Structure formats: structure tokens, C-alpha cells
Amino acid sequence: MGKRRNWSIPYILFLAFFVLMPLFLIVYYAFTDNSGDFTLEHFRHFGMQPEAMHTFVFSIGVALITTAICLLLGYPAAYILSRMEKKTAKMMVLLFILPMWINFLIRTLATVALFDFLKIPLGQGSLYFGMVYNFLPFMIYPIYNALQKTDHNLIEAAQDLGATPRQVFFRITVPLSTPGVASGIMMVFMPVISTFAIAELLTINNIKLFGTTLQENIYNGMWNYGAALSLIMLLLIGLTSLLNSGGNARAAEEGGLI
Amino acid sequence: MQESENIIRMEHVSHSFGEKMVLEEINLDVRKGEFVTILGPSGCGKTTLLRIIAGFQKTAEGKISIAGTDMTEIPPHLRPVNTVFQKYALFPHLNVYNNIAFGLNLKKLPAPVIGEKVKKVLRMVSMTDYEERDVDSLSGGQQQRVAIARAIVNEPEVLLLDEPLAALDLKMRKDMQMEIKAMHKTLGITFVYVTHDQEEALTLSDTIVVMSEGKIQQIGTPTEVYNEPANAFVADFIGESNILNGVMIHDSLVEFAGHRFSCVDKGFAPNEPADVVLRPEDIYIFEMSEAAQFSGKVTSSIFKGVHYEMTVTTPEGFEFIIQDYNCFGVGETVGMRVKPNDIHVMKKERLCNTFEAVMVDKNHVKFLGQTFQCSENPDFAPGSEVLVTIGFGDIALQDNEEDGMLSGDVSFILYKGDHYHLTVLTGKGENIFVNTNDIWDDGDRVGITIPPDAIRVSNL
Numbered sequence: 008m009g010k011r012r013n014w015s016i017p018y019i020l021f022l023a024f025f026v027l028m029p030l031f032l033i034v035y036y037a038f039t040d041n042s043g044d045f046t047l048e049h050f051r052h053f054g055m056q057p058e059a060m061h062t063f064v065f066s067i068g069v070a071l072i073t074t075a076i077c078l079l080l081g082y083p084a085a086y087i088l089s090r091m092e093k094k095t096a097k098m099m100v101l102l103f104i105l106p107m108w109i110n111f112l113i114r115t116l117a118t119v120a121l122f123d124f125l126k127i128p129l130g131q132g133s134l135y136f137g138m139v140y141n142f143l144p145f146m147i148y149p150i151y152n153a154l155q156k157t158d159h160n161l162i163e164a165a166q167d168l169g170a171t172p173r174q175v176f177f178r179i180t181v182p183l184s185t186p187g188v189a190s191g192i193m194m195v196f197m198p199v200i201s202t203f204a205i206a207e208l209l210t211i212n213n214i215k216l217f218g219t220t221l222q223e224n225i226y227n228g229m230w231n232y233g234a235a236l237s238l239i240m241l242l243l244i245g246l247t248s249l250l251n252s253g254g255n256a257r258a259a260e261e262g263g264l265i
Numbered sequence: 266m267q268e269s270e271n272i273i274r275m276e277h278v279s280h281s282f283g284e285k286m287v288l289e290e291i292n293l294d295v296r297k298g299e300f301v302t303i304l305g306p307s308g309c310g311k312t313t314l315l316r317i318i319a320g321f322q323k324t325a326e327g328k329i330s331i332a333g334t335d336m337t338e339i340p341p342h343l344r345p346v347n348t349v350f351q352k353y354a355l356f357p358h359l360n361v362y363n364n365i366a367f368g369l370n371l372k373k374l375p376a377p378v379i380g381e382k383v384k385k386v387l388r389m390v391s392m393t394d395y396e397e398r399d400v401d402s403l404s405g406g407q408q409q410r411v412a413i414a415r416a417i418v419n420e421p422e423v424l425l426l427d428e429p430l431a432a433l434d435l436k437m438r439k440d441m442q443m444e445i446k447a448m449h450k451t452l453g454i455t456f457v458y459v460t461h462d463q464e465e466a467l468t469l470s471d472t473i474v475v476m477s478e479g480k481i482q483q484i485g486t487p488t489e490v491y492n493e494p495a496n497a498f499v500a501d502f503i504g505e506s507n508i509l510n511g512v513m514i515h516d517s518l519v520e521f522a523g524h525r526f527s528c529v530d531k532g533f534a535p536n537e538p539a540d541v542v543l544r545p546e547d548i549y550i551f552e553m554s555e556a557a558q559f560s561g562k563v564t565s566s567i568f569k570g571v572h573y574e575m576t577v578t579t580p581e582g583f584e585f586i587i588q589d590y591n592c593f594g595v596g597e598t599v600g601m602r603v604k605p606n607d608i609h610v611m612k613k614e615r616l617c618n619t620f621e622a623v624m625v626d627k628n629h630v631k632f633l634g635q636t637f638q639c640s641e642n643p644d645f646a647p648g649s650e651v652l653v654t655i656g657f658g659d660i661a662l663q664d665n666e667e668d669g670m671l672s673g674d675v676s677f678i679l680y681k682g683d684h685y686h687l688t689v690l691t692g693k694g695e696n697i698f699v700n701t702n703d704i705w706d707d708g709d710r711v712g713i714t715i716p717p718d719a720i721r722v723s724n725l
Contacts, residue, residue, distance in 0.1 A: 163321055164354040166341040168368035168419065178367075182358045 033241075036234035049235035059220065063239070066217035070199040073138040074146075077195050078188070080139070081146035085187075086180075088147070089154035100151065103144045111141060115208050122209075129210055137209040138199055145194040153187025154180065193251055197244050272297040272423060272455045273318060278327030280313060284694075287313050289479045291327070295423075295457060295472075300449050302458045302466040305476035306502065311459045314476070315425050318457060320344050332422050346423040347416035351431055353408045355400040361387075361411055362396035368419040386418040389448065406437045417448070423455045430465070442468055463503045467491065475499050478676075496614055497679055497686075500542040507548075507585050509682040511541035511610065519610055522682060523581040524559045528608040540611045545588040547607035550575070550599050557600025561585070563593050577601065583682040618655040618698055621725070624648065630722060634693040635671055639720040652723050657686065657700040659719035662711045669712020673697065675705050689713065 040046045053059050088096050106114060115137055122133050157180060165175045203218030217240065224233035273295035280288040288310045295301050303311040316322040317329060320341030328337050336344055347368070355364050362383055363370075369379045387393050390410035400408060409429055416424055426445075430438045446469055449456050460466055466473050467487045475482040475490060475498075483495040494500035497508055511521030513533035519526055521541045533539060553560055561579040572588045577599060579585070585601070593599050622632035624645045629636050632653050645651055666672035676696070677688035687699045689711060697713065705711070 158354070160350055160352055160354040161356060163341070164348070164350060164356070165367070166321075167319060167346075167348045168415070169342050169371045170367075171342055174371060179356065185358075 033234045033237050036231050037238045040231060049232050050239075052232065053235060053239065059236075062215050062220050063217050065214075066200055067243075069134070069138070069216060070196050073135060073142065073199045074192055074195045076135065076139050077143050077146040078192065081143055081191060082150055082188070085147050085150035085154055088151050100148070103147055107144060112204060112208075114141065115205055119208050131210070131214065133209045134206060134214055137205045138202075141205060142195045142199060145198075146191040149190035149194065150184060150187040153184045153190070157183050189251055193247070197247060200243065201240055270296055272332055273457070274328075274330045275314075275318075276328045278314075278317060278324050278329060280310075280317065280322065280324050280326075286694075287479050288317075288324075291481060293474065293481065293484075295455060298453055298455055299471040300446075300456045300458065300469060301472045301474060302460060302470040303474045303476060304460060304463060304466040304502075305482075306461055308478075309476045310479040311461075311476050312427060315348075315427055315457065315459045318423070319346055319348050319425055345421050346425055347419050347421040348425040348427065349409075349412050349416050349429045351428045353412040355408055355411055355415070357400060359400070360396065361392070361398050361400060361403075364400060364411060365415045365418050367415065382418050383414075386414045389417070389451070390414045390444075405433055406441065409433065409441065413445075413448070417452060417454075421454065423457060424452075426456065426458045428460050429458075431460075438465075445469065467503070475502065477502070493609060494542060494611065496611055497540050497542075498677070500540075500609070500611065501679055505545045505586060505588070507543040507545065507682060508679060509541045509543075509583065511539050513537045513539050513610060517605070519608060522559065522579055522583040522585075526558060526603060526608055527605040528610055529605050530608075530610040533610070533612070538613055538616060540613055542609040542611065543585070543603060543607065545574070545586045546572070547603060548585060548587045549602040549604075550577070550587050550589050550591070550593060551602075553598050553600040556602060558602045560598060560600045563595050563597045563599060566592060566595055568592070581683075584680075585682065615698070617657060618653075618660075620653045620655075620695070622651050622653040622722070624651055624722070630720065633671060633691055633695060633697070637670065637715055637720060638717045639722060640718050642722045645722060650725050652725050654721045654723065655715060655719050657698050659716065660697065660699045661714040661716070662687070662689070662699055662701060662703070662705070663714065664711070666710050666712040669714045671713050673711055673713055675707060675709045675711060678705060678707060 037049060038045055038047070040048055088099055091099065118133070118137050118140065119129070122129055127133065161179055161183070162175055165179045170178065201218045201221075203216055203222050206214055206216040206219055217236070221233055221236045221240065224230075224236060271294045273293070275291055275293040278288060278291040278293075279286070291314065293314075303314055305311045313322060317324050318331070320336070320339065320343075324337065328335060330336055332345060356367065359367070365383050365386060366379050369382060374382075383396070384393070387395065390413055392407065392410050392414065395403075395407070395411075400411065403411065413429070429445075430441050433441065442465060445456075445458075449469075458466075458469060467490075470487055472484065473487055473490045474484050477498050483490055483499045485493070485495075490499060491503055494503060494506075500506045500508055509521045511519050513519050513530070513536070514525065515535050516531040516533070517527055517529065519528045519530070519539070519541060551557070559579060561577040561583075563575050564578050564584075565576040567574045569588075572590055573592045575587050575589070575593055577585050577587055587601070620632040622630050624642070624647050625631050625636055626647045627641055627643050627645075628638060630639050630642075630651065630653060631637070661669075663669045671691060673689040673691040675687055676690045679686040679688075681700075684700050684702050685705070687701060687705060689697050689699060691697055691713070699713075
């Protein structure tokens with residue numbers, strides 16, 4: 008048994024160096040100032056500064072709207088996919104996932120070029136377009152997975168008991184796909200909050216998202232402030248995760264991806 | 266009028282999945298209020314039949330009417346039937362109460378009415394006070410009861426049950442069988458039950474429909490199906506049987522296993538070959554004496570709890586399975602006797618293999634999808650359609666399918682006392698019947714060889 012435990016040492020080392028230590032460093036920098044003394048100054052600064060707060064709230068708003076659009080577009084797409092013949096469906100899923108094999112920065116730059124070509128000015132519209140374009144597959148795939156795994160017997164049972172196709176959809180299919188939907192929401196909401204490249208490129212840095220603020224601070228040497236901002240973002244993501252973990256036990260069984 | 270008595274009518278129903286014919290010319294009438302069981306081995310088409318009644322499967326040909334109305338085109342949610350599924354199919358996101366109330370909620374009945382109906386039906390399945398429970402916290406038996414409750418609360422004309430007890434252990438199954446029978450009496454509605462367990466069918470039903478390979482083999486009461494099986498398949502499937510080749514010398518006299526016995530069957534031509542069925546419990550076994558009609562040596566003796574099951578081999582080489590309270594040990598010589606009433610004689614379905622064929626030339630004939638060499642047949646012009654007959658005992662089977670002229674799968678093995686009568690399904694979907702002394706297994710892939718002089722060619 009001891010020998011087996013030794014096998015996990017490389018992974019523990021990896022975890023320690025690349026996950027725990029950076030985390031510790033962030034916490035350290037967030038709570039100290041230039042001279043190394045403990046301070047809550049950075050958090051206060053964040054709370055006081057209207058600009059920072061505004062960006063923060065705006066980012067959450069963008070994330071919520073993007074998630075909503077992805078859900079509205081993604082659910083029907085996943086449903087149509089789940090009703091197709093297995094072979095066609097597999098091919099279609101592949102087509103959905105294929106773009107993700109291309110680096111997302113390249114794709115975003117290509118979107119910028121597309122907008123230029125079509126002579127559409129960049130701004131909020133292009134921001135949402137870029138976000139949804141990038142994250143839509145993350146919404147479609149978990150929902151499709153959950154819909155696929157729905158026991159066909161249940162649909163037949165509902166029909167047998169008198170449910171019209173519409174009633175079957177709203178009373179059986181949708182409730183049973185909730186774990187997939189939850190998964191999809193998580194896979195979209197969390198990355199959108201922290202992503203900044205899309206905002207930078209598709210709005211020529213006109214619209215600042217939280218991620219951008221974070222990146223700017225770190226880039227410009229304001230490590231302490233940046234660390235504080237990081238911690239705030241981490242907190243937000245942690246909260247969302249926790250809220251979702253209520254449904255996670257069943258989600259894991261029924262094919263949610265997280 | 267007869268029409269109103271039949272709650273379900275199926276006429277000329279046929280269905281295939283791709284190339285495979287799953288149901289062939291099914292004609293079935295179910296009387297109102299009766300308990301009908303569709304009985305057969307796996308793959309015989311019984312579940313497909315049930316699904317066609319429920320509406321989950323649209324039949325390619327044929328018509329089905331329920332309660333006098335043609336339902337062939339009607340989808341499942343508009344039919345006055347409810348199904349109890351084999352795997353229960355309870356909705357995991359609803360508790361017991363809401364599962365049962367599902368159908369009633371769809372009909373938008375007022376809440377107090379629903380409450381009353383659900384309570385009443387929970388009492389009927391002995392699951393009162395389980396309303397708030399989650400369905401995954403219930404045992405298999407409990408889930409099955411909820412599934413039954415969910416179906417019957419809608420007061421359907423017909424209740425369909427698809428092997429509902431298959432996943433339960435023996436004791437639970439026996440208890441539930443009795444409960445289902447009691448429910449049928451109380452509710453008074455028609456039950457259509459599907460199972461592969463013949464004991465279950467015999468216990469529960471008013472009428473049994475025996476199916477095999479997509480065709481109905483026999484319809485009758487449990488006693489009829491048990492005591493008077495219509496053919497070798499039914500005789501072999503229901504209960505244990507000794508099935509042997511015999512000859513009806515004349516009415517009431519049959520010869521088999523080298524001896525003559527009086528029997529009660531009539532309606533055969535003199536010396537007509539027939540199949541003889543003897544139930545193991547109907548053969549009297551005793552120490553060898555003058556009273557014996559025939560005798561043999563015990564070759565195996567197994568205690569089965571209810572009785573001893575013994576195998577006795579006669580000097581002529583025939584094996585009989587006998588069930589008796591008394592034990593006779595291996596090696597003992599015993600005498601046996603059968604009452605005339607207990608000998609059941611059935612008409613043979615066929616005396617030899619028959620195929621429609623085409624003459625290729627005077628030495629070759631084509632059937633079963635390939636050309637076979639045969640003995641010279643100058644009477645038939647090449648290209649003409651002919652009839653080919655081959656005796657059961659003239660065909661050879663090989664382990665290796667490459668060694669044979671064609672290949673097939675063993676689909677049914679019937680022990681005839683001194684040899685095996687095999688049904689082999691060839692690639693073309695046609696059956697070929699072979700007598701052999703070798704022991705084969707169901708599903709074995711075999712090579713089939715037909716020697717040229719075994720092929721008899723005649724006019725169509």
C-alpha cells in the first residue's frame with residue numbers, strides 16, 4: 008500500500024507548485040501593501056472606486072446576458088440534435104466542436120476581421136456576438152448530453168398516460184435535462200466573467216470588463232491591487248460553484264460535464 | 266353481439282424490423298374483462314405485439330381496433346390503454362404521489378378528486394402513506410406497485426403489462442402474481458400480460474396465446490394449452506414433456522418407442538406418422554412387474570424438492586423423463602405404464618424438408634440461395650420451377666461452417682427420445698430441419714451438407 012501512495016507524489020508536487028503556491032501568493036499580495044505590511048487598503052480602494060465597481064457589475068451583467076442568449080439558442084439546438092439519427096447527430100456535434108480546435112484568439116481576431124469586412128462598427132453588439140460565438144458550444148454539448156441520456160421509456164410512459172408531444176416536452180424532457188442546463192450555465196457564466204481578450208479585441212478596448220481591469224493592473228506592476236481583484240473574482244466563481252453544487256450529485260450521474 | 270364483446274381486435278397484423286419479420290399474420294381477439302397472457306420465448310415478437318396495442322409501434326400491415334374503434338393510426342396518448350413497463354419507467358423527478366397523479370393532472374381534474382383517486386389506488390397496491398417518497402428510495406417491488414397504480418388510476422379499458430415481474434426475486438414474484446390476479450378480479454378491466462415464464466402464464470390467465478418466431482402457435486385456456494398442445498413447440502415450451510415420433514396405427518392405438526399403447530386420439534389416417542407427447546408426471550414408474558407396458562433402466566435421478574426427476578432409458582434406446590414422489594436409483598430396472606388419456610397425439614407439421622427450387626441443369630438444382638448437385642433428373646427442363654424434398658435424417662451438420670455447403674444457426678432443439686430434431690435457420694431466413702444424434706447448442710453456427718442423392722425433385 009505504501010508503494011502505491013508514492014505514485015501520487017508527482018501529482019502532489021504539481022498541485023503544490025502550480026495551484027497551491029500561486030493561490031497563496033495571490034492571497035499574500037492581496038492583503039499586503041508595497042512594504043509588506045498587512046492591509047485591507049486594496050479592497051477598500053476597490054469598494055470606493057466607482058469605476059472599478061462599475062466595471063465589476065457590468066461584467067456580471069455581460070456574463071448573465073451572454074448565458075441567457077446561449078441558453079436561448081443552445082437548448083433548441085441541443086434538442087434538435089438529440090432527435091436526429093445517431094450518425095447525423097454525431098457528425099453535427101463534431102461540426103459544433105471543430106471550431107474549438109482552433110485557438111480562440113485566432114477565432115476572435117477573425118471575427119474582428121469579419122466585422123471590418125462587413126463594415127459593422129465594433130462595440131457592444133460585437134462584444135456579445137463574440138462572447139456567444141465562442142461559448143455557445145459549451146452550452147449546447149452538456150444539454151445535448153443530458154437530453155441523449157433521457158430514458159426513452161419515460162417518454163413512452165408519459166405518452167401512455169395521455170401526454171401530447173408538447174406536454175411530454177415541458178413536463179418530462181425539460182425537467183430531466185436540468186442537470187445539463189446547469190452544467191451549460193456554469194461552463195458559460197464563469198469563463199465569461201474572467202475573459203478579457205474578447206472584450207479587448209471586439210471593442211478595440213472601448214468596453215472594459217473586469218478581466219481587462221485585472222490584466223491591466225498586473226501588467227502595469229500593480230500586483231497588490233491586481234491580486235485583490237483576483238481574489239474577488241475567485242470568490243465570485245466560488246460562490247456560483249457552490250450554488251450549483253446542490254444539483255451536482257445527480258448532475259454527475261446524469262451526464263453534466265462538471 | 267360478438268363485436269361488442271371483443272375489446273381488442275387485431276387483424277392481419279404483420280411487422281418487420283428491416284429485413285427481419287417480427288410478426289406474421291397475427292389475428293387476435295381479446296374479450297372484454299379477460300386476462301390474456303401472451304407467452305413465448307425471447308424474440309418471439311410478444312413485446313412488439315404489446316407495443317402495437319399500446320401504440321408505440323405502428324404496424325406496417327394490418328388493423329387494430331380497441332373498444333370498437335379503429336386505432337391503427339391513433340397515437341398512444343389518445344388510446345384508452347395504459348401500460349405497466351418492464352423497467353417501471355417511474356418519473357425520477359416526481360415523488361410517488363405526482364407519478365401516480367401524472368395522467369390525472371394532464372386531464373386537469375380538480376385537486377380533491379385527484380387526491381381521492383390516488384389514495385384509493387395506493388390502498389389497492391398496499392402502498393398507503395408513501396405519497397411523499399422519492400421513487401429512487403423504493404425497492405423494486407414497491408416501484409412496480411407504484412407503476413401499476415400509476416396505470417390503473419386512469420381507469421383504462423385495457424391494462425397492458427410488459428413482463429412486469431421479470432426483475433423481481435422468486436418470492437416477490439409469486440406474491441405479486443397473486444396480487445395482480447386479485448387486482449384483475451377487483452377492477453374488472455381487461456388485462457393483457459406478456460411473459461416468457463410459462464408457469465406465470467398458467468397461474469394468472471384466462472386465455473394464453475403462445476407465440477414463437479412472430480407467429481401465434483396456439484390460443485387456449487391454461488388447461489387446454491397444457492393438456493392438448495397444438496404442436497411440438499407448444500408441448501416443449503409449456504411444462505416438461507417427452508416428445509417422440511410415433512405412428513397412429515388406427516384410431517385409439519398408437520405406436521411409439523417400439524410398443525403399442527391405447528390412447529384417446531382420433532382423426533388420423535391409418536399408420537399416419539404423428540408426434541406423441543407424454544408429460545413426465547403422467548408416466549407411472551414402479552419396480553419391474555407384469556403390469557408394466559414397457560421397461561427401462563434408470564440413468565439419472567435428481568431430487569427436485571416437490572418430486573424426483575428421473576431419466577429412464579429403454580432397451581430400444583429411447584429416453585424418458587419421469588417425475589414421481591418415489592425415488593428409483595441409478596441402475597435400477599423399472600416398469601412404466603401410461604393411461605390412455607395421458608397420451609397426447611399431435612399431427613406432424615411436416616414429414617420432410619420441402620423447398621421451392623429452380624432446375625439449373627439435369628444435375629444441379631438451386632434452392633436456399635445456392636446451387637446443389639443432385640442425382641440425374643432428365644425430366645425437368647433447366648429453368649423450370651420444381652419442388653425439392655429432403656429427409657430430416659439425410660442432412661449432415663458440421664462444427665465448422667466452412668466445411669458445409671452452406672451455413673446456418675441452430676434456432677430450436679427438440680429432443681425426440683432417441684434423437685434430436687433441430688431447426689436450423691439459414692442465411693436466407695428459411696428453416697431447414699435436421700435429425701441428429703449429436704448434441705448441439707442453441708445458437709451454434711453450423712455447416713450444412715446435403716448429399717446429392719438425398720435431394721428428391723418433383724413437380725410443384
